[in-house]
Amino acid sequence: MKKILFATTALVATAGVAAADVSISGRAGFGVIQTQAGAAAKVTNLINNFDLYFTGTTETDGGVSLSATVEMEGMGGAVSAFSHGNAILGNNNYAKSAAVAPTAVFSAKAGALSFTFGNTDGAFDRSMTEVHRIAGIGYENWAMDSFIDNNDGGNIARLEYAAGGITASLSYAGLDDSTGVGIKYSGDLGGANVTIGAAFESQTGSDYWGISGRAAFGAFSVGAGYADGDAAGPFNGTWNISAGYSANGVMVAAMYGDSDTAGTEMWNLMGTYDLGGGATAFAQYGERQNGTNSIASMGVSFSF
Secondary structure, X not given: OEEEEEEOOOOOOOOXXXXXXXXXXXXXXXXXXXXXXXXXXXXXXXXXXXXXXXXXXXXXXXXXXXXXXEEEOOOOOOEOOOOOOOOOOOOOOOOEOOOOOOEEEEEEEEOOEEEEEEOOOOHHHHHOOOOOXXXXXXXXXXOOOOOOOOOOOOOEEEEEEEEOOEXXXXXXXXXXXXXXXXXXXXXXXXXXXXXXEEEEEEEOOEEEEEEEEEEEEOOEEEEEEEEEEOOOOOOOOXXXXXXXXXXXXXXXXXXXXXXXXOOOOEEEEEEXXXXXXXXXXXXXXXXXXXXXXXXXEEEEEEEO
C-alpha cells in the first residue's frame, strides 16, 4: 500500500494546516480458465483482472475518524470470471467484462460504533462467515462458497457496533427496500480460533436467514454455512461445508455445497502457494450438476 500526504492547500505548508492521509492500494490477477457446459466442447480462455482503490482519511477534533474510498474494480482487459447476481446458484457466464464504473464507500467511526455507506456489504453478508475459497481475484468456480445478500452495490447503509470480539450490524439498501440485521463473534474457544455468524434480512417480496461458522486448529481449519428463506428469496435450503490445511506458504482445501433447488450440487478443490511480496500462485477445479459442468483455473494474483 502506498501512502501520500496531501496538505489542504497547494501553497507552502505551515504549522497548524490540516492534512489528509491518502492511500493507494490494489490487487491484480492473471491466468487461464477452462470451462465445460454439458456436452459442449471445453472452452479455454486467458483471464486477467485489476482492481484499484484510493482512500482518503481524516479525523475530527472530537475524535471521529472519517474516510472515503473510490473503487475501480473489474478492469481486466480480457475474459473475467467474476460472478455476479445470485452467487449461491452460480454463474457460468465468462464473456468479456463490460466497463465497470467507479464506486465509492464513505465511513465514520467513533470508538466501537461505525457507519458505512456506499458500495459495501449489508448486514447479512457482513455477518455470515465464508467457507474456504480463493478470494480476491474473482476466478471462482460459480462462487457457491460465499453467501451474499443483495445486489444493491453503491446504495447500502450499515451501522455497526464492535466490542469484545462481537460485531453487531444493521443495514438498509434502498433499491430493493432491504433491511438486514446480523451478529458475528470471533475469538479463541477451547484452543481453536473460531468465527460464528448469524443474520436475517427482509427485502421486497422475500425474507431469509443464515447461520455460519469457521474454526482453525493450528494448520487445519473447517467451515460450514446454511441459509434458507421463503420461495421468492435468494436462498432455498442452501448449505456448504469445507476443510483446509495451511502451512509453510501452501494452502489446500476442498468444499462441497448444495441446495433444495435442482442442479445446484457442486464441489471445489483448490490450492495456493505464497510467492512472497504479496503474490500468490493459485489453482482450482470444480464440478456442478453431477459433473455435467466443470471449471478449472490457474494463475497468479498479487496485491499492493
